[in-house]
Amino acid sequence: MQRLSLTPDLDFSRLVYGMWRLGDDSDTSAAHVEAKIQACLDQGITTFDQADIYGGYQAETLLGAALKANPGLRHRMEIVTKCDIIAPMGRYASATVKHYDTSRAHIEKSVETSLREMAIDTIDLLLIHRPDPLMDHHETGAVLDDLVKSGKVRAVGVSNFRPWDWELLQSAMSARLATNQIEISLTEISPFTNGDLAFHQRLGTHLMAWSPLGGGALMSDQGKLGSVLDEIAAGQGVDRAAVAVAFLLAHPAGLIPVLGTNNLERIGRISEAMTVKMDRETWYRLYEAALGKEVP
Known part of the structure; x- marks a missing residue:
């Protein structure tokens, strides 16, 4: 890895x-x-x-x-x-x-x-x-x-x-x-716009990202974001969690997601996020779904 x-x-x-x-x-x-x-x-x-x-x-x-x-x-x-x-x-x-x-x-x-x-x-x-x-x-x-x-x-x-x-x-x-360990995920995207991520990226600090699955909310989301996650996941043979984590991994700041589960099967699949292909348009599809609107 x-x-x-x-x-x-x-x-x-x-x-x-x-x-x-x-x-x-x-x-x-x-x-x-x-x-x-x-x-x-x-x-x-x-x-x-x-x-x-x-x-x-x-x-x-x-x-x-x-x-x-x-x-x-x-x-x-x-x-x-x-x-x-x-x-x-x-x-x-x-x-x-x-x-x-x-x-x-x-x-x-x-x-x-x-x-x-x-x-x-x-x-x-x-x-x-x-x-x-x-x-x-x-x-x-x-x-x-x-x-x-x-x-x-x-x-x-x-x-x-x-x-x-x-x-x-x-x-x-x-x-x-x-490092600074902060909450950042598709349900908590404010660090992308409030200056936190830019501040640490300028310093070259790798942020640790806690709750990258939004405390589990992303796994049960039934709205637009959940639909986009499912579509991407199905296309790459992984689950929603892998796609949501790959969204963070794709950022050039070098984010370090922190994932917690007690289920041994799910623990064994954590690294699947590393296999997800996340091009710019795919990233922005997820970002738009998280925002609830297209970018300006």
């Missing part, structure tokens, strides 16, 4: 397996989690996306159980995780309100917890999960730099940041922010 370079010493597979639903499966055993990982590795998908909050702060633990059972898997994977969201559940059940914490103390504690829960020595990519209105960019930038220097984290980035949030944090750092 094609790979993209986020930093001089960190490459990702072009498709990423998202583990946000790991704790929702009826089978959360280490063996079943390992089966999902292996199904990805068999396709060349080596990058796995986590966050401390996923599964009510349990998804990292589930991944860790699989890695403890088969330590050899770790050397074939790149692991992404995120921090700064505190929700009143799990380890933060005593919190009185959902909030963000980008303080040095919280980020350092989160990293130590993630390393322990996932049974790993280094996080390949740490992301600040959400922009924090109370972020002291000097403090946050300094701790991210220190984590990279310590070797506990290979690279750092952000998630759901707008260009001005990115620039503020980057201004206080010596390390280069490696």
Whole structure:
């Protein structure tokens, strides 16, 4: 599978397996989690996306159980995780309100917890999960730099940041922010027009695209967009998901879709998106259907 370079010493597979639903499966055993990982590795998908909050702060633990059972898997994977969201559940059940914490103390504690829960020595990519209105960019930038220097984290980035949030944090750092993980799909096309995608394309930053299937909405769409997806999919012998992901892959910015499912059969078909032929007119047919009107 094609790979993209986020930093001089960190490459990702072009498709990423998202583990946000790991704790929702009826089978959360280490063996079943390992089966999902292996199904990805068999396709060349080596990058796995986590966050401390996923599964009510349990998804990292589930991944860790699989890695403890088969330590050899770790050397074939790149692991992404995120921090700064505190929700009143799990380890933060005593919190009185959902909030963000980008303080040095919280980020350092989160990293130590993630390393322990996932049974790993280094996080390949740490992301600040959400922009924090109370972020002291000097403090946050300094701790991210220190984590990279310590070797506990290979690279750092952000998630759901707008260009001005990115620039503020980057201004206080010596390390280069490696990526921004944002929502982008045929049901969330605003990054194509609001400047987010253009901003990162100018910087040469490969964006990670979360919810590339619109949270599943694209798979059940009964309107014009669903019809166009079905027509293209039928013509190329794939399903809607492959076409929707190929739409993102075709963009010259080098987007990195993050796909999550607990179904082993669907996991085994994730890489079919790489086979879809997406010429300019096909891309614009999908874009027009997503817009609900022809382009100006």
